[in-house]
């Protein structure tokens with residue numbers, strides 16, 4: 488099979504065994520990568536079909552999507568770690584089940600059969616040991632996998648097929664994180680109606696799905712972005728745009744927009760979901776977040792969460808802390824979040840998976856795709872086509 492493998496970490500791009508299409512030379516990508524190519528499992532003796540055990544599924548991957556955490560791992564884990572010899576990058580996957588382990592019953596709700604289209608994100612442990620989704624075949628624990636619904640339930644899209652490129656982001660790290668953030672707010676589904684919420688970083692992978700979920704549940708949603716494409720996307724997801732460049736500093740603008748006279752709190756926000764990592768947004772939040780409101784962040788920054796946790800969660804108000812509840816989340820992909828994504832698509836709450844620029848990158852273009860992700864400007868998800876469905880190959 489074809490798979491990308493990493494042979495070194497650092498700032499230099501050194502494709503010593505490039506995939507068939509040549510890659511543009513550049514030194515600005517924060518990792519180096521090489522590819523290894525062999526043939527599909529089962530077709531040669533050198534790559535035998537793995538024996539599936541327990542609850543595992545063998546999946547023919549069609550799409551992978553990229554996440555900022557991929558870049559963190561590339562930067563943090565040196566290539567010489569003995570247990571990470573030539574690891575494959577990537578968490579998110581979508582594809583078709585081609586084999587099931589003996590522990591997977593083919594009957595009953597939530598179980599899998601050969602032929603099912605599924606998606607999800609690998610566990611942190613999997614990726615730590617070198618497994619990755621940028622490979623044509625992958626063995627994954629069934630608990631990390633959700634079934635992709637056949638069609639969208641969104642108004643105007645009913646009956647339209649849920650394609651792999653749109654499913655991979657919502658079922659992957661981004662969509663599962665968006666689900667985790669709404670769960671952390673602790674609001675029952677039916678009680679979101681009328682809640683006033685702000686999503687900071689609304690046009691990114693996480694934000695674009697989070698805005699859809701909150702809007703779909705009936706909340707009034709504002710979303711920040713700093714670009715025209717971002718504005719278009721936030722509107723399409725159902726949010727009201729706040730352009731942080733037009734309204735700089737955005738904290739002052741928020742205070743004007745949501746701030747009320749002393750004692751009158753109705754106009755303020757109930758929740759702020761921070762997908763961009765802004766300390767001033769939290770520090771100034773008493774001006775626009777209700778006293779019982781909650782600030783929920785997913786960005787740990789360079790300290791991997793230690794600094795914001797100590798400064799915002801542990802520091803008491805009398806020592807200069809901000810008098811608003813702060814939560815910093817870390818997603819561990821799992822069945823609770825991945826299956827919730829399937830339910831939200833079935834209910835028409837998640838209405839689509841946004842692919843950055845409408846462009847699916849080919850496997851050979853992975854380095855360019857990572858460069859786009861590393862720019863921090865992606866709108867929706869950066870998606871890579873790992874392999875074609877068998878029918879597509881036959882048509883060609």
Ligand SMILES: NC(=O)c1ccc[n+]([C@@H]2O[C@H](COP(=O)([O-])OP(=O)(O)OC[C@H]3O[C@@H](n4cnc5c(N)ncnc54)[C@H](OP(=O)(O)O)[C@@H]3O)[C@@H](O)[C@H]2O)c1
Pocket residue numbers: 554555556660661664687688689690691692693694711712713714717731762763764784785786787816817818819860863864865866867
């Ligand atoms: N804790 C966890 O478990 C967890 C899970 C997933 C992600 N994360 C973290 O969450 C963050 C977002 O992830 P992602 O996948 O959504 O990233 P992403 O897709 O790369 O986000 C890119 C988007 O961020 C927007 N953006 C950048 N700076 C902004 C700012 N100051 N204000 C508002 N928007 C801004 C950009 O919009 P403009 O170009 O319009 O500014 C762009 O559309 C990352 O730091 C990631 O590491 C954490």
